[in-house]
Amino acid sequence: MLGAVAPERPARPRVTEGTPQQVANADIQAFNDGIGARFYVGKYLLERAANEYRWLDNLRESPVPTALIWGLQDTPNPPRIGNHIWYNYLDKRPVESSYWLLPTAGHYPQRDEPEEMAGIVRTCLEVGIPTPEGEDAFMRTLARNRTATSPVYMGRSIIENVYFPGAVAYSPDGYSF
Template identity: 35%
Template sequence: MPKDATAPGDVQFVTVHGKRRAFVKTGSGPVLLLLHGLACDRTTWDRVIPILAKKYTVIAPDLLGHGLSDKPRADYTLGGYANGMRDLLTILGIDKVTVVGHSFGGGVAMQFAYQFPERTQRLMLVSSGGLGSEVTPLIKLIQAPGWEGLMRVLTMPGIRHLETTTLRALSSRGGPLRKYTRDLHEAATIVESWRDRHTRFAVRHLVRAVIDWRGQIVTMSDRAYLSESMPMAVVWGRDDQVIPVRHSSNVAALAPNASVTVLPDSGHFPHRDHPEEFARLLDTFVSSSAPSVYNRAKFRRMLRRGTAEAPTTLVSADTA
């Protein structure tokens, strides 16, 4: 890490396999790894990091192709991202973490837990991909022919400023349309990031790896039984317009030992809409669950059997 990256909360950099990765590391205590969603970056967690850092070591990276991390021609699959997180944690001297993943980052979190169960203590999914096929058509359009050319036009300085100003103004409006406009401030931030052609390149390759015209390709349903021995929690915003909140109900069938919380008056970013409540939910989850202990023999038996050894009952904690 660079010598000037010493203050807690400052962005730090480390080079992994020749590619520079940006991250924030702050606080002390048990380690939380916070993984952002598609086209976002570590700043999506800005409202909860100061709260969590009072009790935990918080690591919030910019995934490859996002934020201040490099945006090369590279592996933008879930497995590639999981490997990158393992390597980052290894360099930082951290063996075990509670992984928290938002949206696409939820898919990365699930993949990390699957590939590296010996390093995963718990898993929290926030408005996560991988729990159903539906996703907003706006993300599907990223694959469409002509998207790159259209984005070059829409992110030109004058046009971009008009777009982002309008989106942010709409996001602050109340009334009956609030459920549809709530997340437009984050959409404006994404539009700002797309002025960089390297970012657009990375996002398009990422989308192609996990989504097709029918919706999400990657699902945890075929491997959900492996979560039987790992504490798991799910948090969703009731007004999510990106990934339907009904996907949270699939958890009962996929991982019946998981807790599920649906937050009212919240969209696709519940950790930004209700940072204190989100931090409380995460702290309660960590404090009330024993960390997963990897047992190779048990893991092998579950893989051979293809089902969980001892399914438990869903614990639902709907705060609505």
């Protein structure tokens, strides 16, 4: 349809009254039609309910190193959910993963603590997750500069070679027990 014009939405006045948190949240909702996006959030919630376990199983099988970052103040998804995901889906993957808690962040840690979040990403990409042997020194370094908002390193994945006692292996040279 050439020449079609999107219907205009009536302008809404900017919220200027309330607590700073209420005004900031109103700005976030007003930006880029955040209020209109609620339909898509509802659609996502239905999709998540239908596919959650499949997504988590795919996360466990993914070859991509993962940093699980959870806000300790997250009320929609409390830290026990992060712990469940870590211990059941990420902790024993064959690829390196790490688990971090942000003590003063909620459901949106990238909004609540952007500097701390960026610090975790930089650490994972530039410094890397410590080996089990280097973990003590890594923890001491983190503790030395700790503030109330500093991330808490919970640990790294335990990468284990799978061993099946009594299994018979075959190679062109024959069987080995």
